[in-house]
Structures are given as C-alpha cells and as structure tokens.
Amino acid sequence: MKKIPITILVSAVFCAACFSPPPEAPEVKPAILPRLAVLPFISGGAIADDLEETFAWRLANIPDIRKHYNIVPITPQIRKNIKQEKTYNSAFDAGQEVRADYVMVSFVKALARQWVMYIVIMDVQTKELITGDYKKIDFLDDIPLQFPAMTARMMGAVSKKRTNVPKLAVDVCKIPPLGNIKADVPAVLTQLLANEMANNGMFRVFPRTDNIDAATIAYEKERTSAKNVVIDKTDLTAADFVLSCKISSLTTPPNPPFEMLGEIVDISNNRLLTGSHVAFDMIEDAPDYIVKLGKSLSSSLQ
Numbered sequence: 692m693k694k695i696p697i698t699i700l701v702s703a704v705f706c707a708a709c710f711s712p713p714p715e716a717p718e719v720k721p722a723i724l725p726r727l728a729v730l731p732f733i734s735g736g737a738i739a740d741d742l743e744e745t746f747a748w749r750l751a752n753i754p755d756i757r758k759h760y761n762i763v764p765i766t767p768q769i770r771k772n773i774k775q776e777k778t779y780n781s782a783f784d785a786g787q788e789v790r791a792d793y794v795m796v797s798f799v800k801a802l803a804r805q806w807v808m809y810i811v812i813m814d815v816q817t818k819e820l821i822t823g824d825y826k827k828i829d830f831l832d833d834i835p836l837q838f839p840a841m842t843a844r845m846m847g848a849v850s851k852k853r854t855n856v857p858k859l860a861v862d863v864c865k866i867p868p869l870g871n872i873k874a875d876v877p878a879v880l881t882q883l884l885a886n887e888m889a890n891n892g893m894f895r896v897f898p899r900t901d902n903i904d905a906a907t908i909a910y911e912k913e914r915t916s917a918k919n920v921v922i923d924k925t926d927l928t929a930a931d932f933v934l935s936c937k938i939s940s941l942t943t944p945p946n947p948p949f950e951m952l953g954e955i956v957d958i959s960n961n962r963l964l965t966g967s968h969v970a971f972d973m974i975e976d977a978p979d980y981i982v983k984l985g986k987s988l989s990s991s992l993q
Contacts, residue, residue, distance in 0.1 A: 727760035727812070728791035730782055731773050734799040735875075737806070738831060744770060749835050750795065750810070755846050763791045779813070779898075786815035793821065799834070800879045803872065805975030808834055809882060810841055812849070820896045822848040823886030827978060848890045859894035859955070860930035861885040865937035867945035872974060883978055884936060884953065887985025893992055897930055932957055932964060934988070938977075947972045953984055955992075965991040 729751040732743035751762045769785040779796065786794040797810045809825035824841040828834060864880040866872065882898055889896040936953040940946060954966035967987040969980040 724759065724761045725792040726763050726790065727756070727793045727795055728763045728765060728769075728786050728789050729756075729795045730765065730785060730797070731770055732797045732799060733773065737799045737801070738834075742831070746834055747797065750797065750838055750842070753838055753842050755839075755842050756795075759846055759849055760793065763789045765789065779818070782813070783815055783818065791815055798879075798882075799828070800875060801873060802876060802879065802977065803973065803975045807879065807883075807978055808837065809879075809886065810845065811882065811886065812845065818897060820885050820889045820898055821852065822846075822889055823882070824890075825883055825886060825978060827975075844890070848892070851892060853892060854895070856892070857894055857931040858929070859888060859896050859932045859934055861888065861896060861898045862933060862935045863899060864951075865935075866974075867938065867940055869945060869974065876974070880938075880951075880977060880981070881936070883981045884934070884985055887982055888934065888989065891985060891989040893989045894932065930958065936984075938974075949974070949977075951977060951980065951984060953988055955988060967991065 729747050731747045732738065734743060738746075747765075750756070756762070765785070766789065769788060772781055773785060782794045782796045786792075793812050793814055795810065795812050797808065799806060799808050801807075806828045807825055808828050809823060811823035812821040813819065814821060822845040824844050826833075826837045826841060828837070861881055861884060864877045864884070866877050866880070885896050885898040888894055932955050934953060934955050936951060938949050938951050940949050948970055949972070950968050950970050952966065952968040955964040956962065957964050965988060967984055969984045969987075971977060971980045
C-alpha cells in the first residue's frame, strides 16, 4: 500500500475542519415581561366615558411601555367597576381579576382653576408605587399629546428601579380650609409628591390614600408607642419611614402666599430624618413646586 505523506494528512484534516458547520449557539429565550393592566382614565365626569377608555387605549399602545410590560386586555365588567368606584382599591381588584402584576391608573383632576393629569404604575400585590408622572392641562386635546414624554420618563424610572432601598409611606397632605378647593385635592397633592419620591429612587414608595391605607399610616405612626392600632396585617406592607406634608398660610383666613412643608420621620426610633419646604402663590401652582420639594427631600439624604 502506498504511504501518504504526513503533511498531506494534516492538510486534509485542516480543510475538513474549515468546511464543517459551526457549533450551534445556545438558544436565548426572551425575558418574560411582567403583566400590566392599563385601566380607563378616572376623571369624575371631567371627560366623557368613551374618552376615558380611548385615552387608555392610546396609552397601552405606546411602544416604550410595551418594551417593559405585556399589556393585559381589560374586560367590560372591570371598565364598569372602575367608573363606579374610582379608587385605588378598585384598580388593585381589577389587576387581580386579570392576573396582572401591575396596574397603570390615570386621573384627570382639578386643582382650583387648573386641571392636572397624572399617570401611575402600581404593584397589584404590595400596592407599591413604581413610578408616576403628571402634567398641567388646559384642553382635552392636550392629554394624548403629553403621553410620549410622560411615559418616557416613567419607563426610565422603571428601568432604574431598585428593591434594596427603604420603604417610605406617604401620608395624605393636610391643607387649610379654602373655599375653592375640592375634597380630593389633598389626595391629588399626595400622589404628585409620591410620584417624585418614587422616581428619585431613594425609597420604595407606598402612598396612603384609600381607607385601608389611612389605617395603615395610623399603625405606622404608632409603632413606637404603647397604643394598640387594630389593622389586618395581610393588607399591610410596613414602611421604614413616613413622609408627611402640609400646606400652610400665615394669614387668617388662609390666603396667598402658601407654603408646602414636607418631613420624613424614621419610624423605628421616632426621629425626624429630614424636612424641607417650598413657597407658591396659588394652589394650582403647587405641582410646579412639588418637583422641587421632592428633589430637596431626596437630595438631603444622599
């Protein structure tokens, strides 16, 4: 048998390797996105029922949101319940019904002579405020025009969200009696301040605006005392800190200028952690200054 030189054998092996198919890359499965229920707007009659749902549809189809969440369709019964109850608890119930991880709840509310729209994303199980944003509006046409910028800011906060930070409860803002102020204004101002604290990333934020939350804040404030506060612990995510705020005036009856004061208290030892304030002339100007108050409170803790 004729012998083949070793150099030829090596070349043949090398060439075979050149033409062999490359190894298959491991399959990369797409990440499972959390489920988000985008609920109809809550406006208390400020906008028509069909527009409350239309605006929610417009929100649900913004591409930036769908990069972070799988959107869950909303049933007719849920739409009916949201329109009737108009509370966060009804929003959480809706989220549980469609097995959503989070709910996006949007409101159009009046602050004296100014309308404010705000959008929040909240955890269905823990009731944590994940992120939120708000804009002052003058006309219905302004509402959908604000969606891209608002959702861009919110999704930016979502992508930077941390879980290894303390928990902050935000108590309902106290305001003096003013003739042109609606009853839900304290809850609106509370939510706007809570939005800023959530987006600043220093805390996991839990607004206390519904009935169960009012009991929760009472429990949190009394944790270091001898008093007993009865509350169902299954509904409670106990906070480490409480943010309280109030609006005050130096005149009687209250008149401009106004001050909005905020302070954060460490619940474990009943110690004032930090505080700040902002001044403004009209209640409808408060949203412009809440941004400054939230940043001041957060930056003092860095």
